[in-house]
């Protein structure tokens with residue numbers, strides 16, 4: 001319903017829209033709530049819930065209620081008043097405008113007139129709201145906002161009363177609160193709430209100031225008008241309680257009792273717990289209490305208000321009357337509630353920041369919730385198309401500011417709140433009925449018939465109805481309990497049988513697991529015992545090593561060479577089984593060596609037992625031209641070989657490439673062949689069995705000292721050996737200890753003679769000369785178990801015997817020789833053994 005209106009003088013170009021009734025509340029968001037399934041889930045075995053609905057659906061004859069149609073009820077709209085705050089002159093640059101100081105007008109009447117005129121002029125030029133009549137106002141946008149076609153002048157009408165900026169507190173009281181107070185005095189409760197943006201004058205209206213008292217002081221004055229203490233005639237008492245709802249830094253909602261000894265309050269089942277009521281006997285006392293409470297109320301300075309309320313403040317004045325008044329009319333209890341809501345405010349206007357801003361959010365939210373509650377009332381009203389039944393009267397006072405700069409705030413409040421005036425109430429006459437009904441139960445039985453009679457019902461009929469009702473309730477309740485129990489019993493049975501099945505399943509599973517575990521345990525135990533045995537054997541072997549090596553370790557310390565110490569045990573225990581040991585023991589070039597030859601010749605250890613020269617060559621040819629390959633196949637694995645490269649650099653490359661290489665499951669040891677060492681501390685060992693090898697001899701002689709060379713040769717007089725010790729002491733010790741000792745190897749045993757080698761006596765047997773006889777010795781040792789594969793490359797063919805002798809391979813054959821087995825005659829390297 002819109003109608004064109006002549007625009008106000010201040011806003012000539014705007015279009016006025018009649019706003020009220022216009023607003024349409026949107027339906028409540030019922031879909032926002034999750035839909036509770038009405039049918040039970042199939043997966044769940046249902047136990048029927050307690051049949052509360054059934055019980056609740058029982059039609060129980062209520063206690064005699066007063067006939068509402070007969071009760072003096074008047075359907076009335078919610079009283080919505082509007083109060084416009086006087087305009088505040090804002091000086092440019094004043095960010096925190098001070099509100100108009102009350103009662104400070106100039107005393108000089110001439111000046112007063114001038115100021116009034118000026119003020120009126122300012123008001124006219126800056127006001128955005130004008131009072132049309134006692135029930136409507138026109139809100140005009142400021143010039144700056146008129147460019148938008150959506151912002152137009154609007155008329156809000158239908159207010160209970162509009163208080164212009166000039167209206168006094170007294171006028172507001174008379175028109176707005178006085179009827180409520182009068183009703184209150186007659187025993188009817190009522191409530192007044194002030195709603196509006198921050199700084200619009202809610203607190204001013206509700207409490208006022210000392211010079212300009214607000215609604216509360218005026219109401220108190222009226223209540224105690226003519227009485228100084230508890231009214232002896234009406235026998236009424238008045239109580240006052242005051243509390244606030246606030247938020248600390250915007251976090252959570254708290255309640256606090258603002259009375260003198262009040263503390264924190266809390267809600268329990270919709271009731272404020274812990275709130276103190278102070279009995280008041282006169283207005284002054286009540287006002288004092290209220291002013292003390294106001295000092296405790298949370299306030300803060302914002303850009304919109306120098307003393308802005310930061311909490312919702314609620315004052316209750318309760319009157320009780322236990323007896324009838326002088327006219328014998330029963331006086332009822334009543335409560336007059338006056339609410340000063342904290343003002344909502346936009347951040348831009350209030351300038352709040354940090355925790356103050358959070359607090360503002362809380363305030364805005366509560367204002368919004370208050371609005372939502374009122375809207376919900378409207379919605380409720382729409383559906384049953386029936387006014388709400390209320391036992392007390394409500395009034396709402398909207399306070400707005402009239403300045404142009406407050407246009408948006410004012411517009412928002414009016415748009416939101418003006419529809420509330422459509423909320424209808426049926427004011428039920430007798431709010432104490434419930435109390436009186438409750439009291440009936442406690443009444444002496446003799447009084448009951450009287451009461452019933454007064455309510456127009458026969459005592460017998462009432463008794464009968466009551467009995468019947470009780471009977472029906474009990475029967476239905478019993479039925480419900482029975483059904484529930486039956487369901488539970490069936491459920492219990494099902495659960496028990498399920499448990500039985502589960503128990504069987506569990507026990508069989510446990511049995512299987514136990515078997516599995518025990519068999520696994522058995523396997524583990526076996527493994528453990530075999531590991532233990534292996535460990536034991538290893539320990540034993542280690543012990544043997546230690547026993548054997550201990551004298552040499554000492555020797556090595558004496559000689560001060562780590563090399564001796566390291567290599568000796570390797571040889572001692574397993575001979576050439578280990579590639580490393582073989583390197584130490586065998587990889588020596590004992591004669592005519594040159595550093596260049598040594599640096600070109602590699603020792604390759606840990607070759608497979610069935611290795612052939614071709615394979616060795618395949619392994620190494622890629623590193624450079626090979627001058628010579630000498631493959632050694634000893635009686636016991638592993639095999640080893642000496643490879644002579646033409647270039648030392650190639651030999652180094654080969655070491656880098658092939659050391660640690662996995663060859664057919666064997667980890668190769670590749671290193672430079674070491675140059676052997678001879679010594680003059682030499683012993684001659686005679687009486688050796690023909691199967692004795694240099695390894696056997698060395699093994700036999702080692703317990704006496706450090707052996708750096710051993711050699712076995714055979715001639716007509718039998719098998720003889722030469723052993724070099726690194727020190728004179730060892731040599732002497734060997735002669736003492738091992739002379740006439742039992743020599744044994746895998747094939748035979750004999751007693752050997754050990755004596756100092758006479759360098760002069762038999763030069764033909766000396767190792768240095770033996771070279772020339774090596775072939776003959778070699779042939780003579782055909783019974784031995786080893787083989788030596790020698791190969792020579794093109795270069796070797798052209799080499800003279802002298803050249804050969806100068807190289808580490810003295811017996812370089814002219815062809816790739818699968819030479820005669822000559823391993824037992826270890827005269828020179830590599831046939832001979834030369835430990836480090």
Ligand SMILES: Nc1ncnc2c1ncn2[C@@H]1O[C@H](COP(=O)(O)OP(=O)(O)OP(=O)(O)O)[C@@H](O)[C@H]1O
Nearest residue numbers: 085099198199200201202203204305308309342343
């Ligand atoms: N009708 C009025 N006449 C004179 N002064 C007024 C009037 N209304 C408000 N004021 C002054 O305006 C200032 C702000 O008013 P008040 O504190 O009541 O606002 P409020 O709506 O309670 O604000 P908040 O919600 O921030 O607490 C006060 O100084 C008050 O004296």
